[in-house]
Amino acid sequence: VTQLIYDVSMSLDGFTxxxxxxxxxxxxxxxxxxxxxxxxxxxxxxxxxxxxxxxVDVRAELSERLGAVVVGRGTFDLGEQPWGDPPxxxxxxxxxxxxxxxxxxxxxxxxxxxxxxxxxxxxxxARAAAAGKDVLILGGATVFQEYFRAGLxxxxxxxxxxxLLHAGVRMLENLGDSNARLERTRVIESTSVTHLRFRVIR
Amino acid sequence: VTQLIYDVSMSLDGFTxxxxxxxxxxxxxxxxxxxxxxxxxxxxxxxxxxxxxxxVDVRAELSERLGAVVVGRGTFDLGEQPWGDPPxxxxxxxxxxxxxxxxxxxxxxxxxxxxxxxxxxxxxxARAAAAGKDVLILGGATVFQEYFRAGLxxxxxxxxxxxLLHAGVRMLENLGDSNARLERTRVIESTSVTHLRFRVIR
Numbered sequence: 426v427t428q429l430i431y432d433v434s435m436s437l438d439g440f441t442x443x444x445x446x447x448x449x450x451x452x453x454x455x456x457x458x459x460x461x462x463x464x465x466x467x468x469x470x471x472x473x474x475x476x477x478x479x480x481v482d483v484r485a486e487l488s489e490r491l492g493a494v495v496v497g498r499g500t501f502d503l504g505e506q507p508w509g510d511p512p513x514x515x516x517x518x519x520x521x522x523x524x525x526x527x528x529x530x531x532x533x534x535x536x537x538x539x540x541x542x543x544x545x546x547x548x549x550x551a552r553a554a555a556a557g558k559d560v561l562i563l564g565g566a567t568v569f570q571e572y573f574r575a576g577l578x579x580x581x582x583x584x585x586x587x588x589l590l591h592a593g594v595r596m597l598e599n600l601g602d603s604n605a606r607l608e609r610t611r612v613i614e615s616t617s618v619t620h621l622r623f624r625v626i627r
Numbered sequence: 628v629t630q631l632i633y634d635v636s637m638s639l640d641g642f643t644x645x646x647x648x649x650x651x652x653x654x655x656x657x658x659x660x661x662x663x664x665x666x667x668x669x670x671x672x673x674x675x676x677x678x679x680x681x682x683v684d685v686r687a688e689l690s691e692r693l694g695a696v697v698v699g700r701g702t703f704d705l706g707e708q709p710w711g712d713p714p715x716x717x718x719x720x721x722x723x724x725x726x727x728x729x730x731x732x733x734x735x736x737x738x739x740x741x742x743x744x745x746x747x748x749x750x751x752x753a754r755a756a757a758a759g760k761d762v763l764i765l766g767g768a769t770v771f772q773e774y775f776r777a778g779l780x781x782x783x784x785x786x787x788x789x790x791l792l793h794a795g796v797r798m799l800e801n802l803g804d805s806n807a808r809l810e811r812t813r814v815i816e817s818t819s820v821t822h823l824r825f826r827v828i829r
Contacts, residue, residue, distance in 0.1 A: 430720050435801060437785075437809060437825075438641070438799035438802075439640065439798065439799065483799045534682075583639075585826055586810070587808075587809040587810065587811045588809065589799065589802060589807065589808075590810065591800075591802065591804070597639060597640035597641065597791065598640065598793075600640075600791060600793060602793070605791065606789075606790070606791075607639060607789040607790065607791065608789065608819075609821065610788045612814065612816045612821055614814045617810075617811055619811065619814055619821065619823060621787075621821060623639075623789055
């Protein structure tokens with residue numbers, strides 16, 4: 426059954442991007458360090474038990490279950506160029522936005538559909554497109570926080586990266602006054618990064 | 628060789644105490660949930676691989692290496708009563724404070740010494756008392772942040788608890804503009820709690 430998952434790399438001090446996000450630096454100042462593990466760059470110091478192979482497993486699992494993506498307009502605008510064609514998704518992507526735009530069909534199975542009637546409508550379309558696979562929320566924390574406040578997020582996967590960004594966009598704030606509880610469902614240790622998975626219980 | 632370690636339970640959203648800390652609720656609203664694992668209360672939901680035995684190991688290791696404690700006056704004032712006599716430390720405790728007070732000798736090896744000439748002086752006394760064992764910073768994040776900004780913290784041990792407090796005292800802020808990097812040195816998974824250990828590299 427389709428799960429709505431927010432999968433994100435987070436600094437130890439809680440940021441999903443550094444400060445001063447801009448086209449030349451879409452992850453903000455210092456924020457690129459959050460994604461180094463995905464590129465297989467393992468120049469982190471690590472004396473723990475993690476392996477590089479675990480990086481690969483975590484990414485492979487994600488693609489295997491990936492049915493569709495929802496993303497905010499801010500992330501889309503910053504990402505469209507670097508994602509290129511074919512984009513790295515290979516599934517339908519639904520962009521939550523206020524400004525409409527014609528659907529774009531990219532190579533390799535990625536489509537960009539612009540949804541102007543809110544996060545629930547975007548999720549409904551993504552669920553239908555995912556056909557039983559999972560829907561991933563991608564990008565900075567704003568759209569995730571909207572889905573969380575609406576009680577729609579089923580799982581969090583946090584790739585906890587041992588860096589301090591000191592400023593930027595915080596993942597876990599503006600979550601509303603919900604009494605949502607979290608159940609930790611898995612810990613995977615890869616080189617330097619701790620991959621934590623939680624189920625949201627309401 | 629003596630290490631200065633900040634050992635603390637932190638909510639997934641980064642708080643070491645909830646809001647509205649007061650004598651009746653020294654951990655703040657909802658903050659008591661951060662310490663449930665220490666009391667062996669394991670009524671967290673957990674479908675991961677953690678065990679209750681790991682809780683015990685983590686606590687035992689800490690006591691074994693414990694040589695002295697430094698603590699802020701705020702934490703001391705809130706803690707003195709609940710800690711009772713004998714207090715749970717069994718080692719010399721140095722209280723960083725602006726108001727002096729006579730040293731108190733408690734049962735079981737705990738002494739409370741009030742240090743009015745700053746965090747470095749308190750650490751020097753704690754190091755001497757620790758005689759090669761470790762010095763632990765206890766309590767809310769303020770005194771830890773002072774030591775971190777001064778470049779004096781060697782290790783962090785974060786007991787990451789899968790709760791959201793939404794507000795309170797954040798652990799990892801006001802850390803100064805240091806370029807300190809973190810090296811993850813260990814991950815232990817106990818029931819619901821993820822015990823993360825980091826070395827601070829400067």
